[in-house]
Amino acid sequence: xxxxxxxSGPVLxxxxxxxxxxxxxxxxxxxxxxxxxxxxxxxxSDVADLARRLEVDRAALNRxxxxxxxxxxxxxxxxxxxxxxxxxxxxxxxxxxxxxxMLRMGLAQQGVEKLAxxxxxxxxxxxxxxxxxxxxAHLAEDQGAADVFNxxxxxxxxxxxxxxxxxxxxxxxxxxxxIGGGRGQLLRALLRRWPGLDGILFDxxxxxxxxxxxxxxxxxxxxxCALVAxxxxxxxxxxxxxxxxxxxxxxxxxxxxxxxxxxIAAVAPEGARVILVEQLLxxxxxxxxxxxxxxxxxxxxxxxxxxxxxxFAELFTAAGLSFRGATQIDDGLIALIEGRAxxxxx
Numbered sequence: 001x002x003x004x005x006x007x008s009g010p011v012l013x014x015x016x017x018x019x020x021x022x023x024x025x026x027x028x029x030x031x032x033x034x035x036x037x038x039x040x041x042x043x044x045s046d047v048a049d050l051a052r053r054l055e056v057d058r059a060a061l062n063r064x065x066x067x068x069x070x071x072x073x074x075x076x077x078x079x080x081x082x083x084x085x086x087x088x089x090x091x092x093x094x095x096x097x098x099x100x101x102m103l104r105m106g107l108a109q110q111g112v113e114k115l116a117x118x119x120x121x122x123x124x125x126x127x128x129x130x131x132x133x134x135x136x137a138h139l140a141e142d143q144g145a146a147d148v149f150n151x152x153x154x155x156x157x158x159x160x161x162x163x164x165x166x167x168x169x170x171x172x173x174x175x176x177x178x179i180g181g182g183r184g185q186l187l188r189a190l191l192r193r194w195p196g197l198d199g200i201l202f203d204x205x206x207x208x209x210x211x212x213x214x215x216x217x218x219x220x221x222x223x224x225c226a227l228v229a230x231x232x233x234x235x236x237x238x239x240x241x242x243x244x245x246x247x248x249x250x251x252x253x254x255x256x257x258x259x260x261x262x263x264i265a266a267v268a269p270e271g272a273r274v275i276l277v278e279q280l281l282x283x284x285x286x287x288x289x290x291x292x293x294x295x296x297x298x299x300x301x302x303x304x305x306x307x308x309x310x311x312f313a314e315l316f317t318a319a320g321l322s323f324r325g326a327t328q329i330d331d332g333l334i335a336l337i338e339g340r341a342x343x344x345x346x
Contacts, residue, residue: 009287009330012159016290020297023112025103027067027296028091030116032100036065037084037092040074044083057123063299064120067292115300124253125303135301157182160246160334161189164277167329167336170194170242173273177202177240179232179264180248184212184225187244191221198224200238205229236263243268246277250294251304254315261319261339268341274321276337280328281308287333312337 031037039050051058062080069076074088093100118126128134139146164186170176177200178187184201191199201211208229215225228238233256243264249257264274279291291306298304309326316323321339328335
């Protein structure tokens with residue numbers, strides 16, 4: 001039997017640095033391609049002014065500069081102003097002694113820099129335009145890449161489930177719905193932890209059809225779990241006391257995020273909890289660098305984003321849900337972000 005590993009937050013942070021280090025290189029090269037470093041002045045540069053001069057999307061440029069700042073490439077002076085560091089001056093290709101070509105030579109993730117640069121120009125993912133299909137359709141045609149992706153997502157879910165099962169208090173609830181819950185590893189763990197709880201696994205048909213064996217017909221937990229296929233961007237036709245969405249909204253832009261939450265609000269009973277499990281940006285924890293990297297990865301590949309607590313609050317409010325706040329876990333590695341359904345929303 002394989003030994004079960006335990007993972008501390010700092011170890012997972014180091015793993016993330018190894019996994020996404022190539023992406024940081026690609027984002028720095030994207031900044032080169034956009035002429036960001038040569039456009040910056042000795043004094044702090046305003047994002048709006050830089051975006052106008054570079055003819056790029058202001059919000060996306062700020063996100064690119066933010067990830068570079070959290071890794072020490074530029075310095076963030078205020079949320080919308082950045083200035084050079086000694087390192088970023090070396091990356092100005094017009095400067096004498098520039099090391100910009102060294103950065104290009106070390107580029108590890110071929111193609112990502114173009115995706116990132118195009119995303120900053122337009123404010124949205126250009127993956128489909130580059131590959132002729134969206135990221136997940138592209139992944140479905142590359143079995144090797146799909147296997148790696150799926151194993152990674154499954155491993156992440158298994159690790160997070162062990163932490164979340166003791167942090168989510170479901171003692172007064174009868175039904176929990178895991179929206180976009182994948183194969184149901186987290187739901188399985190919650191049903192084991194709370195014997196009086198029923199569960200609903202809601203995801204796309206191909207995903208639900210491969211649900212964890214314990215949740216499917218004949219499985220140990222099948223009598224307490226309903227498997228419902230559907231697309232939460234279209235509707236969420238399930239009624240529960242708690243709606244749980246783990247690492248779902250960060251795949252999408254704000255309009256899509258509001259639409260998904262609004263679909264939940266349309267069916268949720270009064271007082272039902274809507275709990276997101278996501279990473280918070282600007283949370284003050286030691287994982288800010290990982291969060292900003294993931295933010296640019298989401299933008300480049302999917303058009304999604306990582307968010308701050310106020311940005312999550314705006315999503316809940318726009319969807320007609322009452323925002324109740326965020327609780328950080330593992331020094332900010334992930335957070336529980338909660339809202340409530342109310343009759344006043346209807």
